[in-house]
Amino acid sequence: MSENPGVRVQRAHLEDFCSKVFLQLGMTAQDAKDSAEILVAADARGIASHGIARLRRYVSGITTGVMKPQVQSEVVHRTPLSFVLDAKGGGGLSLSKQVMQEVIDTAKERGFATAAVRDSNHFGIAGYYAMMALPHDMIGVAMTNTAALGIPTFGRDVLFGTNPIAVAVPALHQPAYVLDMATTVVTRGKVEVYEREGKTLPAGWAVDSLGADTSDATALLEDMLVQAGGGILPLGGRGDSLGGHKGFGLAVLVDILTAVTSGGVFGRSVMDSERTSARVCHYFAAIRLDMFRDPLAFRTDMDRMLLEIRSARPAVGQERVYYAGLKEYESELDCTVRGVPLSMACWAALGKIAQELQVALPGTV
Amino acid sequence: MSENPGVRVQRAHLEDFCSKVFLQLGMTAQDAKDSAEILVAADARGIASHGIARLRRYVSGITTGVMKPQVQSEVVHRTPLSFVLDAKGGGGLSLSKQVMQEVIDTAKERGFATAAVRDSNHFGIAGYYAMMALPHDMIGVAMTNTAALGIPTFGRDVLFGTNPIAVAVPALHQPAYVLDMATTVVTRGKVEVYEREGKTLPAGWAVDSLGADTSDATALLEDMLVQAGGGILPLGGRGDSLGGHKGFGLAVLVDILTAVTSGGVFGRSVMDSERTSARVCHYFAAIRLDMFRDPLAFRTDMDRMLLEIRSARPAVGQERVYYAGLKEYESELDCTVRGVPLSMACWAALGKIAQELQVALPGTV
Numbered sequence: 160m161s162e163n164p165g166v167r168v169q170r171a172h173l174e175d176f177c178s179k180v181f182l183q184l185g186m187t188a189q190d191a192k193d194s195a196e197i198l199v200a201a202d203a204r205g206i207a208s209h210g211i212a213r214l215r216r217y218v219s220g221i222t223t224g225v226m227k228p229q230v231q232s233e234v235v236h237r238t239p240l241s242f243v244l245d246a247k248g249g250g251g252l253s254l255s256k257q258v259m260q261e262v263i264d265t266a267k268e269r270g271f272a273t274a275a276v277r278d279s280n281h282f283g284i285a286g287y288y289a290m291m292a293l294p295h296d297m298i299g300v301a302m303t304n305t306a307a308l309g310i311p312t313f314g315r316d317v318l319f320g321t322n323p324i325a326v327a328v329p330a331l332h333q334p335a336y337v338l339d340m341a342t343t344v345v346t347r348g349k350v351e352v353y354e355r356e357g358k359t360l361p362a363g364w365a366v367d368s369l370g371a372d373t374s375d376a377t378a379l380l381e382d383m384l385v386q387a388g389g390g391i392l393p394l395g396g397r398g399d400s401l402g403g404h405k406g407f408g409l410a411v412l413v414d415i416l417t418a419v420t421s422g423g424v425f426g427r428s429v430m431d432s433e434r435t436s437a438r439v440c441h442y443f444a445a446i447r448l449d450m451f452r453d454p455l456a457f458r459t460d461m462d463r464m465l466l467e468i469r470s471a472r473p474a475v476g477q478e479r480v481y482y483a484g485l486k487e488y489e490s491e492l493d494c495t496v497r498g499v500p501l502s503m504a505c506w507a508a509l510g511k512i513a514q515e516l517q518v519a520l521p522g523t524v
Numbered sequence: 525m526s527e528n529p530g531v532r533v534q535r536a537h538l539e540d541f542c543s544k545v546f547l548q549l550g551m552t553a554q555d556a557k558d559s560a561e562i563l564v565a566a567d568a569r570g571i572a573s574h575g576i577a578r579l580r581r582y583v584s585g586i587t588t589g590v591m592k593p594q595v596q597s598e599v600v601h602r603t604p605l606s607f608v609l610d611a612k613g614g615g616g617l618s619l620s621k622q623v624m625q626e627v628i629d630t631a632k633e634r635g636f637a638t639a640a641v642r643d644s645n646h647f648g649i650a651g652y653y654a655m656m657a658l659p660h661d662m663i664g665v666a667m668t669n670t671a672a673l674g675i676p677t678f679g680r681d682v683l684f685g686t687n688p689i690a691v692a693v694p695a696l697h698q699p700a701y702v703l704d705m706a707t708t709v710v711t712r713g714k715v716e717v718y719e720r721e722g723k724t725l726p727a728g729w730a731v732d733s734l735g736a737d738t739s740d741a742t743a744l745l746e747d748m749l750v751q752a753g754g755g756i757l758p759l760g761g762r763g764d765s766l767g768g769h770k771g772f773g774l775a776v777l778v779d780i781l782t783a784v785t786s787g788g789v790f791g792r793s794v795m796d797s798e799r800t801s802a803r804v805c806h807y808f809a810a811i812r813l814d815m816f817r818d819p820l821a822f823r824t825d826m827d828r829m830l831l832e833i834r835s836a837r838p839a840v841g842q843e844r845v846y847y848a849g850l851k852e853y854e855s856e857l858d859c860t861v862r863g864v865p866l867s868m869a870c871w872a873a874l875g876k877i878a879q880e881l882q883v884a885l886p887g888t889v
Contacts, residue, residue, distance in 0.1 A: 240635050241815040270605050271636055275816055311833060313842040318833065328780050338777055340770040344760070363766050370839020388837075394760050394767045395709075401728050402759045405705040406767075408848035411833070412703055415693050419825045420816035426832045450606040451640055451785035460784045467791045468676060468683065468776070472753075474735020477678040483773035 166506050167498030172521035174199045176509070177211055183516040184221045185228040190253035197252045197283045202499045205490035206339075208348035209284045212505045216281060217250075218512055225438075226250055226280045235422070240269055243421050244276045248438060251282035255301075259288040259443050263295055266445040273444040275416070277423030281305075282441055285325035286339030286487070292327060292445045293335050296454040299327045300444040304417045306437040307427045308383055309343045310390040312397075312404040315370030317383065317390040318427050320439075321346050322413035327484070329448070330461035333469075337484030342410040343391045347383075350376050350391065363396040365389065372397060386430075416442040498524035531871050532863030537886035539564045541874070542576055548881045549586045550593040551615065559617035562648045567864045570855035571704075573713035574649045577870045581646060582615070583877055590803075591615055591645045600787070605634055608786050609641045613803060616647035620666075624653040624808050628660055631810040638809040640781070642788030646670075647806060650690035651704030651852070657692060657810045658700050661819040664692045665809040669782045671802040672792045673748055674708045675755040677769040680735030682748065682755040683792050685804075686711045687778035692849070694813070695826035698834075702849025707775040708756045712748070715741050715756065728761040730754065737762060751795075781807040863889035 168176075174195045181191035194217075202210035220226035227248045236243040242261070246254055258274050265272035282288070285301040292299025305320030321341035328336045344364050353360055354376035367373040368388030382389035394406030418425035423440035431437050448454040471480040494500070501509070513520045533541075539560045546556035559582075567575035585591035592613045601608040607626070611619055623639050630637035647653070650666040657664025670685030686706035693701045709729050718725055719741035732738040733753030747754035759771030783790035788805035796802050813819040836845040859865070866874070878885045 236817060238635055238815050243816055270603055271638070273636070273811070273815065311836055311845045313838050314836045314845040315839045316837050318836055326777055328777075328784075336776065336780065338770075338773040340767070340773060342770075344767050361765060366839065370842065394770055396761075396766060400726060401761060401766075402705070402709050402771075404848070405703075405707075405759055408703040408705060411701065411829070411847060412691055412693075414829065415701065415826070419693075419822060419829060422817060422821065422825070425825075425829055446638070450603050450638065451608055452601060452787060456787065457784060460787070460790075461780070464776070464779065464784060464790055471676055471679045471683055472681050473678050474680045474731065477735065480676045480679040482776060483769070 165500060165502040167500050167524040168521050169498050169524060170199060170203055170494055173202070173211065173499050176513070176518060176521045177214065179518045180214060180512060180516055181217070181228075183518060184218065186250065186253070187229065190228070190250065193256050194250060194252035197256065197287050199499065200287050201284045202501065203491045203494040204284065204286070204487040206284055206487070207500075207502065207505070208346060211501070211509065213281065214512055215508055218515070220280060240265065240271060241273045244274065246276050246279035248278055248280065251280040251303075251439070251441070254279060255282040255288055255441055255443070256291070258441070259291050259299070259301065259445075262443045262445050263292055263297065263299075266292075266297055266447055267295065270450045271444070271446045273442075275421035275443075276441040277418065277421035278438050279441055280438065282439075284339060285323045286327065286337050286484075288443060289325040289327035289339070290335070290337055293329045295445075296329065296448045297445045298329075298448065299325075300442070301325045302413045302417055302442040304414050304425060304429055304440050306431040306439075307429050308347055308390050309407075309410055310366050310370065310392055312393065312399055312407045313370075315366065315368060315388045316427070317386065319407075319410040319414055320429055321391075322410045324409065324413060328461060329458055330465055331455075331458035333462045333465040334485055334488035336461065336465060336482055337487065339483070339487075340394075342394055342406055342413060344394055344396060344406070345391060347391065350379060354380055363392065363401070365391050366397060413442070530865055530867040532865050532889040533886050534863050534889060535564060535568055535859055538567070538576065538864050541878070541883060541886045542579065544883045545579060545877060545881055546582070546593075548883060549583065551618070552594065555593070555615065555618035558621050559615060562617045562621065562652050564864065565652050566649045567866065568856045568859040569649065569651070569852040571649055571852070572865075572867065572870070573711060576866070576874065578646065579877055580873055583880070585645060605630065605636060606638045609639065611641050611644035613643055613645065616645040616804070616806070619644060620647040620653055620806055620808070621656070623806070624656050624664070624666065624810075627808045627810050628657055628662065628664075631657075631662055631812055632660065635815045636809070636811045638807075640786035640808075641806040642783065642786035643803050644806055645804065647804075649704060650688045651692065651702050651849075653808060654690040654692035654704070655700070655702055658694045660810075661694065661813045662810045663694075663813065664690075665807070666690045667778045667782055667807040669779050669790060669794055669805050671796040671804075672794050673712055673755050674772075674775055675731050675735070675757055677758065677764055677772045678735075680731065680733060680753045681792070682751065684772075684775040684779055685794055686756075687775045689774065689778060693826060694823055695830055696820075696823035698827045698830040699850055699853035701826065701830060701847055702852065704848070704852075705759075707759055707771055707778060709759055709761060709771070710756060712756065715744060719745060728757065728766070730756050731762060778807070
């Protein structure tokens, strides 16, 4: 969500602007359109950290040649149910959409399909690709490894990224279940927000270069930048008393499924440089509901489950209980009516890009 | 791990005792042998909460007729890559081993296979079934839902079980990566240990009937028993500031993959009665490494990853960094030499069962 009051822009107008920027950077018309759609979907779903605020990374990445807008990716392994792609530094967004589409097409025919991608770039929200499976009576899965910033249980040096896991499962009348979670407690973006606002970090988010609790956002970000030690904790926090070893285990699982499967880069070798993002690896899968049951029966039971969750009694002081994907669905509905919210900082950054690349900024709502 | 100094018994002798108990309870020789092996594997891997300490549950379950030792399970759905089984209240242990074996056999032929089981019983450690895939150059997956004891994010009533996720991935020379994690912060067994020892619960483990933090193990266990509200928190703790919504999301995912797939019971309807365990649902999958890469290359990269983790600098005050499955592997090695450790309480309980069923207790080491 935006930190401060900002502006709102019609979703289609924001996508159009973003697409024109990508066109200017040398993408094909289709890739520019797809990439814009995926980035803006993050903003619409209330995950601004992974949305159009990252457009600058693409401008830098493509300008410096680290991201290659039109490179030819190569299938390096193929079976009837799977394939592995070398992205060769291509853009993560449109390429990942194509890969997931092929996974879905194969699953349509065979019931299940999976793919891994190496040497790719930032792909936006993992949930976007998992959700592509929903209209096809399928469960969708997407993961990516990311630049190392996470501290292993009992450790002090970064060893893995935020390594998100997304799984989308269709229901009948209820909005779909869409889990889209970093396997770290928080992302770097959240720490940066705390730094900008001069707030101390909550206990359980991060450790310093000795592996001890830290609440100092500025020192943490500096330590992480120069890899002095210190970083963000896995889901479950420091040590193993609250299950930090489980979050760490999940982060490693994502590294295995994305990078060991694809022959890509994992662990502490996945590193951003000062000017560009790390090359990363992705994982995708889709499985048809009728591998298990009649899809209508499956979806009907999903509705029963999701309604049970939504109607659960809230804790004292809380308004309601919700399931994964419900808030994001509501955010998308809201954006359809009121436009997509952008922070003033993001809006200013877009203004700068618009000027540099001679693309007209969209109007605000 | 055992709470108190106890005894040690040779693994084979413990399995033999356990197998004879199951035989007395009416299992076939093969089912008794398999079930014993699976239960004792938990003790050998240092997960005593899921081991032979649960033998009493089987005695009660089978005696009261809730667990049916020789019921005929039924395949209710089948595709070339998948099947769904109605266990009809059969024993979870040996049945689950047979299901995972069939999943592996199908994956050998087709690259991937999956199965869901409904109306089953406690199946021991999920990791056992995931690990069955390891010798076959496959990744193995196993999950189960369990009796509801977990509180959804922002809620106050139990809505899901410990719902463990296990994934096993083979390496080359390094012990395999074996994630086997409850999606709650802790299991009920841990809370019971705190109650017995009169210790207050750490913050972040559980909430009371209003959904507020609680440190009172006795009140919590009573509230959970009568479903007054209150229960154990998902991985990530209370609220969403430390990612509790992620642990909750994972618990729901396990309920979907085990119960919605199989047409079984999920959510708060999965309930233990006073004398017996709840009927539960399982999920299994296996995928061949060569769906992605040459297995030797895959395993070699796994070794690189696991060695990077093992050799990571520990935090000040910590001895070492380890990966999922490493401690459990070391525990198994230790048990081979020194015998399987059992707490005095467990040993006494086994003595009582031995007497009731006229089976000789094994000697201690």
